[in-house]
Amino acid sequence: QVQLVESGGGLVQPGGSLRLSCAASGSIVKINTMNWYRQAPGKQRELVASIPRGGSTNYADSVKGRFTISRDNAKNTVYLQLNSLKPEDTAVYYCNAHTVAIVGGGSFRSDSYWGQGTQVTVSS
DSSP states (O other): OEEEEEEOOEEEOTTOOEEEEEEEEESEEEEEEEEEEEEOTTSOOEEEEEEOSSSOOEEOTTTTTTEEEEEEGGGTEEEEEEOSOOGGGOEEEEEEEEEEEEOGGGOEEEEEEEOOOEEEEEOO
């Protein structure tokens, strides 16, 4: 019922920047908290940043001061600005959205949806 599509990943040199986007579509009533996670090879998926519908943002200690999460509720889109990138930021980045959607029969359902992931590689 809800699809999340990420974009903006790529190859960048250390110290460089990228901007990731994640657009949600489908039978959306409301999107509550939106998150960015990442998973590096051989490691567990970790929460990078989160942004509630209203309220303060939260970041992993490893990205504080370098990454910025934002959202456009009118577009059902969340962004992640990645600055001062380091090789250890290399990972597949996933967006996640806690969403209320219309399901069959016209009822509402709250669920957590994931995007397909976008690769970020930081290397010289």
